[in-house]
Amino acid sequence: MKILVAPLDWGLGHATRTIPVIRNFLRQGATVDLAVSGREAALYQSEFPELEQINISGYNIRYPERGFEMPFWLFKNYRHIRRVIRAEHQIAENLKRERGYDILFSDNRFGFWAAGAKNIYMTHQLRIAFPQAFSAFEKIGVEWHQSQMKKFDEIWVPDYAEFPGLAGKLSHVEYADENFAKKIRYIGPQSRFSxxxxxxxxxxxxxxxxxxxxxxxxxxxxxxxxxxxxxxxxxxxxxxxxxxxxxxxxxxxxxxxxxxxxxxxxxxxxxxxxxxxxxxxxxxxxxxxxxxxxxxxxxxxxxxxxxxxxxxxxxxxxxxxxxxxxxxxxxxxxxxxxxxxxxxxxxxx
Structure with missing residues (x-):
């Protein structure tokens, strides 16, 4: 079984929480490659020096200097983010075709899925938190995220199934679409420190x-x-x-x-x-x-x-x-x- 793991490059947290997942894949006898961008490469090199790394395009996110600018920053960078999602999807399709991966494992990379592979998406944010002034729009955020996750075969949530778990309302959402809800799998908190x-x-x-x-x-x-x-x-x-x-x-x-x-x-x-x-x-x-x-x-x-x-x-x-x-x-x-x-x-x- 060949698996390609691709974490989001917004800080190192997405990469660190894949470490126990990767260890588990390796214990099962899988061949694991790592799709990396930015500082993830050095982190993975220290943890898994024997695994092959493939450099892919990153989101190259740089936050605004003042926190209150975040909603405007998201609006301003939306087109850039969409371009990266389209690019990473094409990369995923090419890698699946060229290297024959059985599983593509994406940690919060919306576009990292490919036809013919089993596509797994990991996130703790089934609900995207909105600023208090815009909390009425959280339902729209849930629906948008659901539309992105529908492309994947399984959704892994690194939290406890019973509310509130560790992430509270972020990781616990009731979906009207029963077929989509069946994709959700709570795998418990994932830490490199067992x-x-x-x-x-x-x-x-x-x-x-x-x-x-x-x-x-x-x-x-x-x-x-x-x-x-x-x-x-x-x-x-x-x-x-x-x-x-x-x-x-x-x-x-x-x-x-x-x-x-x-x-x-x-x-x-x-x-x-x-x-x-x-x-x-x-x-x-x-x-x-x-x-x-x-x-x-x-x-x-x-x-x-x-x-x-x-x-x-x-x-x-x-x-x-x-x-x-x-x-x-x-x-x-x-x-x-x-x-x-x-x-x-x-x-x-």
Whole structure:
């Protein structure tokens, strides 16, 4: 059985959550190739150096500098996104014809399907979150996404079938079309850090190496803006801190304070050890990160990407569930981080 895996290139989360899926395909004896663009290549090279990588066109997304511009940015870039979808579909058809793949596995790439193959699509967003002012249009978003997913044979949702799971209303939708609803398969949260292996990392009661550990992710310029805000705050907080910059393949590191350790990227075991050795973790509430942090039992402060309504929804719902605390990016400071961290100590278990 030959399988081609193609994750979306909007940050590394889509690629990281395919890692346990790829491992499972390999355990079943399948031949797996990877269709990559951008920094996914370096990430996969560290995890699966033996697998062939095929470079394909990416979406090359760069978020607006101000979060409130996101709806206008989406409208402005709609034609570009449609062109990439058409291009990736043609690439998928060509690769299926030339290499004879049995399964095409797409993580949120709408166009990555081909006639004659079994086409699997993975997403946690059956419902696309809209800004509060436009929430009445979410039904239209559900219908549009359904129209895109109809091209696939199976829809895999990395969450629990029982509401609310981890993603709440994003991953749980009732469809009037029974035939389409039968395509939906809840496969449980997917993390490269399996709970079975979590015990081998530093125990919860061990002395913590880092007071704060920040995990950066997502497209520019928001990734850099997040990093700069954290560096300013950490410079004023006593103790050792670390930032994993989310830049696999990058060689250079910027100068910073002696009590702040920077990593461009850490491989799976080292990443997990860093998280388990941190008292508090600061990150975006991207869904892949949420799944990882749940498995690693991290105490999280989530900072949604400005204007990214999915992360705002996930951050709020996880805070209400007592799993994490929430800050906006403009609130980041030494005082706010310390106050929020203290509140984490009394969170619900």
């Amino acid at each position: 709970k079975e292996n979590a015990d081998k990392f530093t125990s919860e009661n061990a002395q913590k190496k880092f007071r704060f550990l920040a995990l950066l992710s997502g497209p520019e310029p928001m990734r850099t803006a997040f990093e700069n805000a954290l560096l300013r705050a950490f410079s004023k907080i006593a103790g050792q801190h670390a930032i994993i910059r989310g830049l696999p393949g990058e060689k250079n590191l910027p100068q910073t304070s002696s009590h702040i350790t920077l990593f461009n990227h850490l491989e799976t075991a080292d990443f997990a050890n860093a998280v388990k050795n941190a008292k508090w973790v600061i990150s975006r509430p991207g869904y892949s990160t949420v799944m990882d942090m749940v498995n690693l039992s991290a105490k999280c402060i989530f900072v949604p990407t400005p204007g990214q309504t999915e992360q705002v929804y996930l951050g709020n719902s996880l805070q209400q569930a007592g799993f994490a605390k929430l800050l906006t990016q403009h609130e980041i400071s030494a005082v706010s981080l310390l106050n929020t961290a203290r509140k984490l100590e009394t969170r619900k278990k």
